Each structure stands twice: as structure tokens, then as C-alpha cells.
Amino acid sequence: MSPDEQPGTGLWVGLAIGAPVIAYGTWQLVHHSTAARTFAVARWAISGVLLHDLVLVPVMLTVVWLIGRTIPSRAANAVRAGVLGTALVVAIDWAALNGYGDRTDNPSIHPLNATTATLTAVAVVWILVTIFWAVSWQRSRVHARSPLAADPGPGRGSARNTRTPPPD
Amino acid sequence: MTTPTPVRFTSRLHDERTAAFLGIALGASFSVCFATGLLSHAAQNPPAWLEWPARPAGLYRITQGLHVATGIASIPLLLAKLWTVYPKLLRRPLFGSVAGFVERVSIVPLVAGGIFLLFTGLANINQWYPWPFNFRTAHYSVAWITIGALIVHVGAKWTTTRTALSHAPHNKLPAAGNPIPSGLNRRGFLGLVAGAAGLVTVLTVGETVWPLRKLALLAPRRPDTGPQGFPVNRSAVAAGVTVTARDPNYRLVVDGAVGRRLELSLADLHSMPQHEATLPIACVEGWSASRRWRGVRVRDLLDHAGAHPNASVQVVSLQEGSSYRESELNPGQAHDRDTLLALFVNGEVLHLDHGYPLRLIGPNRPGVEQTKWVTRLVVS
Numbered sequence: 303m304s305p306d307e308q309p310g311t312g313l314w315v316g317l318a319i320g321a322p323v324i325a326y327g328t329w330q331l332v333h334h335s336t337a338a339r340t341f342a343v344a345r346w347a348i349s350g351v352l353l354h355d356l357v358l359v360p361v362m363l364t365v366v367w368l369i370g371r372t373i374p375s376r377a378a379n380a381v382r383a384g385v386l387g388t389a390l391v392v393a394i395d396w397a398a399l400n401g402y403g404d405r406t407d408n409p410s411i412h413p414l415n416a417t418t419a420t421l422t423a424v425a426v427v428w429i430l431v432t433i434f435w436a437v438s439w440q441r442s443r444v445h446a447r448s449p450l451a452a453d454p455g456p457g458r459g460s461a462r463n464t465r466t467p468p469p470d
Numbered sequence: 471m472t473t474p475t476p477v478r479f480t481s482r483l484h485d486e487r488t489a490a491f492l493g494i495a496l497g498a499s500f501s502v503c504f505a506t507g508l509l510s511h512a513a514q515n516p517p518a519w520l521e522w523p524a525r526p527a528g529l530y531r532i533t534q535g536l537h538v539a540t541g542i543a544s545i546p547l548l549l550a551k552l553w554t555v556y557p558k559l560l561r562r563p564l565f566g567s568v569a570g571f572v573e574r575v576s577i578v579p580l581v582a583g584g585i586f587l588l589f590t591g592l593a594n595i596n597q598w599y600p601w602p603f604n605f606r607t608a609h610y611s612v613a614w615i616t617i618g619a620l621i622v623h624v625g626a627k628w629t630t631t632r633t634a635l636s637h638a639p640h641n642k643l644p645a646a647g648n649p650i651p652s653g654l655n656r657r658g659f660l661g662l663v664a665g666a667a668g669l670v671t672v673l674t675v676g677e678t679v680w681p682l683r684k685l686a687l688l689a690p691r692r693p694d695t696g697p698q699g700f701p702v703n704r705s706a707v708a709a710g711v712t713v714t715a716r717d718p719n720y721r722l723v724v725d726g727a728v729g730r731r732l733e734l735s736l737a738d739l740h741s742m743p744q745h746e747a748t749l750p751i752a753c754v755e756g757w758s759a760s761r762r763w764r765g766v767r768v769r770d771l772l773d774h775a776g777a778h779p780n781a782s783v784q785v786v787s788l789q790e791g792s793s794y795r796e797s798e799l800n801p802g803q804a805h806d807r808d809t810l811l812a813l814f815v816n817g818e819v820l821h822l823d824h825g826y827p828l829r830l831i832g833p834n835r836p837g838v839e840q841t842k843w844v845t846r847l848v849v850s
Contacts, residue, residue, distance in 0.1 A: 309573045309626035316625015317572060320618040324579060327614025331607065339603040343586075343612065346601055350585035351578070359556055379654045383662050390546055390666055394674070394688050397596035403690070407707035408823070410696030411597055419687040423673055426687075430665070 380435035387427035395420045483659050484557050486634035491660055492551040499544045504617050506537035511610055513836050524806040527833030531752035535678035538756025541591045542674050546666035548584050576622040583616030595755040596690045677757040691757035697821040700759035706822040709789035711843045726849035729776025736827055742766045747808035753837035763831045765812035769805045777849045785830050786846040797839040808833050
């Protein structure tokens with residue numbers, strides 16, 4: 303942690319207010335649960351972080367990197383957005399897709415065909431991504447053909463502004 | 471393959487300014503979620519000093535709809551925020567100072583709590599419970615822990631965030647004639663995240679916003695689908711009342727602190743003055759549906775039984791072994807003109823899954839408190 307990233311006095315103010323709130327929540331959990339259930343909550347909470355940090359993010363980084371390597375650069379961002387949007391839709395509809403929570407005596411839970419609903423939502427994602435990609439690509443072409451191209455003007459068109467950010 | 475380090479994450483998508491914008495959005499959505507969650511908890515478990523109001527009639531519908539909608543919108547916000555600050559996970563040295571240690575430790579309950587709340591909340595609206603603990607207790611307790619950790623984090627990042635937002639961004643448009651960079655810039659990334667949050671909201675909020683119901687592709691419920699055209703949380707089969715609710719000897723008993731104990735058959739209830747009210751069933755899982763109910767006013771029954779004008783009422787269901795077998799009506803709720811023991815919905819006799827022969831319906835109450843298959847009122 304570099305010196306300029308060190309938290310200031312705000313941390314101690316936040317801690318003075320936040321710590322009692324954390325303590326109250328912990329007391330609520332311990333007071334209203336058995337020890338086994340309290341540990342189960344802690345286990346699930348920590349497992350969520352580990353799953354995110356050690357599995358989801360590395361997978362996501364790899365997918366994003368692979369897209370950058372395999373898809374032409376002008377379309378790579380659109381594909382990344384589409385893939386991440388698809389993953390989000392599938393994650394939100396995961397329970398319905400797997401029939402979790404379904405009951406034969408209560409068809410009002412997950413009333414839609416989950417596969418059809420998810421595919422429709424994914425199609426919406428890709429349509430929106432395609433529209434935005436087409437608009438920005440068109441804007442880019444118009445920008446490149448501008449008559450001002452030969453004269454970027456003072457302070458404009460520097461190397462910094464035209465540099466392509468790395469795809470991480 | 472080399473181990474990733476912060477130095478390798480050189481994109482602006484991982485800078486303090488991006489993190490600040492996402493942090494503000496996430497802080498706002500978590501705060502709304504927390505506040506509306508507290509209201510829901512208070513409606514179901516009112517503290518001694520609070521008499522949960524019967525009006526406005528649709529308040530709970532709005533607050534709980536907002537709770538679930540902001541929770542779902544928080545999913546892409548949280549994932550984007552964690553993505554943005556991910557390089558800090560790999561930063562060395564880990565702490566650097568006592569303050570650095572405290573700050574990093576406080577992030578553990580914040581991240582763990584945030585992921586836990588969103589996952590358990592999402593599973594709950596799908597009525598999926600793959601864990602061995604009580605959802606309500608765990609969700610409520612962890613919400614306090616997470617908000618406490620959020621307060622610590624806001625304090626720790628206050629100066630950094632202000633500094634990051636007070637400087638002009640560096641991502642100006644390139645000069646005319648030069649190509650727009652193909653890598654995703656900050657504005658594009660934030661737009662993408664906002665778009666994702668907006669899209670998942672539009673695709674789910676129709677479970678409570680009637681005009682958007684046809685768009686609710688990702689919502690576990692549709693407000694127009696179920697017996698008599700609206701959803702059910704707990705069916706008669708699940709509650710084990712399919713026989714007792716149809717028993718021709720069914721009686722509603724009104725007892726407790728009353729001048730005259732009542733025991734009323736269905737015919738007796740039908741012969742009493744009937745009243746109508748348009749009220750929503752607003753479920754804690756976020757769906758809601760407004761319907762026209764007809765039945766007997768609870769206050770008429772209390773008057774008939776000679777109960778005190780400030781009486782509270784315990785409403786008891788035929789179902790056994792459920793934590794929602796009973797619900798409470800405080801004096802304001804019990805004497806509200808629209809608090810009914812409903813016999814009909816939208817002009818039809820109640821479906822068994824909607825509480826036939828008799829269900830409670832009252833303004834500004836969570837759905838789980840609108841007790842179905844009512845068999846007894848205990849006045850106190």
C-alpha cells in the first residue's frame with residue numbers, strides 16, 4: 303500500500319460509527335441462531351468471497367483476454383459486453399433454469415419456460431450490444447473522415463489521447 | 471504464465487475515479503436496500519415502541535418492491551466494483567500500517583456480506599433455500615454487518631474518493647481524424663454497467679410494476695399468473711389444509727378479551743354486511759398484485775363480539791407447523807375500514823390456494839402477514 307493510498311482520519315471516524323453497527327449485526331446473528339447455524343452463515347459468506355476471487359474473476363479475466371486475442375479489435379468490446387451480459391442474465395435466472403424452488407403444487411413459481419425466457423433475455427442483450435456497437439462504429443468512421451483531420455489543433459491529438467488502452 | 475500483479479492492470483477501468491463512481495452507486499443502492507429491508511423487518515417484527523401504520527395502503531408494496539429491485543440492480547454494480555478494485559487484492563505490502571491493516575480487514579465483511587446478501591436474496595425470491603440456516607435471521611443480521619463495514623469503508627475512502635472525483639478525467643476524445651480508441655474507456659465501462667443494471671431491473675421489476683409485467687423475463691413471478699390470476703406463495707397442499715379448509719363444519723371463532731365469544735359458520739359470515747376494498751398482496755419476495763377483495767370487516771366482528779376499541783387481534787390459520795400460522799393486527803390495523811376477512815376476490819369465491827374459506831387482507835401489510843385459511847381471532 304503506497305503512502306498516498308493510506309486511509310486518513312476518515313477511517314477512524316468510519317470505524318467509530320461502523321464498528322458498533324457490525325457488532326450489533328453479529329450479536330443479532332449469534333443471539334437468534336444456534337452456534338452451528340452461525341458458523342454456517344460465516345462459512346457461506348467466506349465461501350462466496352473465495353468463489354468470486356479465486357474462480358469467477360480469473361475465469362472472467364481469461365475470457366476477456368481470449369476475446370481480445372481472437373476477435374477483431376473493433377468488435378472485441380462489443381463481444382466482451384455481450385458475453386458479460388449473457389453471464390449476468392444466466393446468473394440471475396440460474397434458479398429458474400435449474401428448477402430450484404419449483405413446486406408441483408404451486409405453478410405460479412417460475413411460471414415461464416425458463417430456457418425460453420433466458421434465451422429471450424440473452425437475445426435482448428446481444429441486440430442492444432449490437433446497436434450500441436453499430437452506432438459507435440459509425441461515429442468512429444464519421445470522426446475519422448472529419449475535414450479537421452489534418453489540423454488537430456493545439457493540445458489535441460496527442461499520443462496519450464490516441465493510445466489504445468490495454469484490454470484488461 | 472506469470473502471476474498477475476497490480477502493475478499489469480494498467481487500464482483506466484481499475485483507477486480510483488472508476489472505483490469512486492461505482493462505489494457511490496453501490497453505496498446508494500445498498501443504503502436503499504438496507505433502509506427498505508429494515509422497514510420490512512419492522513412490518514413483520516414491530517418493536518414495542520412502533521405501531522406499524524395501516525396507511526398509506528400501498529407503502530409496503532413500494533418499499534419491498536424497491537428493496538428487491540435495488541438488490542437485483544446491485545448485482546452488476548457489485549461485480550463491476552469488485553472487478554475494478556481486484557488489482558488491490560494482489561497489492562504488496564498487504565497492509566503497510568495499522569490504518570492500512572484496519573482498512574483491509576474491514577473490507578472482508580463488506581465484500582463477504584455484499585455477496586452473501588445478494589446471493590441469499592436472489593435465492594429467496596426464487597424460494598430456493600440450499601443452506602442450513604434461517605434466511606430471515608441471516609439476511610437481517612448480515613445486512614447490519616455489511617452496512618457497518620460499508621460505513622468504515624466510506625470513512626477510509628472519503629479522501630481518496632473526493633480527490634479522484636475532483637480532478638478532471640483524462641479520457642478526452644481524440645483529435646478529429648484520429649481513430650477512437652478501441653479499448654473500453656471509463657465512460658464506456660460505466661455506461662455498460664449502468665446499462666446492465668437498468669436491463670436486469672427492467673427484466674424483473676414487472677413482477678410488481680403491472681405495466682412492465684410482460685417484460686419480466688427474469689422475474690420468478692408474474693403478477694397476472696396463478697390461481698384466479700395472481701401468484702401464490704404457499705399453496706393449500708404445502709400448508710396441509712386441503713381437508714380442513716373444505717370441512718363443512720368450518721367455524722370462525724372470535725374469543726379472548728371479548729364480551730361475547732363468537733362461533734360463526736360460513737353462512738353466518740356471508741349474511742353479515744359485506745365490504746369491498748382494492749388492496750395489494752405485496753410479498754416479501756418482491757412481487758405484488760392488486761385485487762378487489764370482498765368480505766367482513768374485522769372491526770365489525772370485534773364490535774359484534776364486544777371487544778375494546780383499542781383491542782389487538784391475533785389471527786390464527788388452519789395450517790399447522792408454520793411460523794406464519796399466526797399474525798398480529800395492531801389496534802390501528804384491526805379497526806381500519808379496509809381490513810377484511812375476505813370471502814371473495816374479484817367477484818369470485820376465494821381459491822383454496824388463496825385462503826378459502828377465509829383470509830385476512832389489510833392495507834400496508836407484508837403478504838406473509840395476510841394470513842390465509844383463517845379459523846380464529848384472539849382478541850387482546
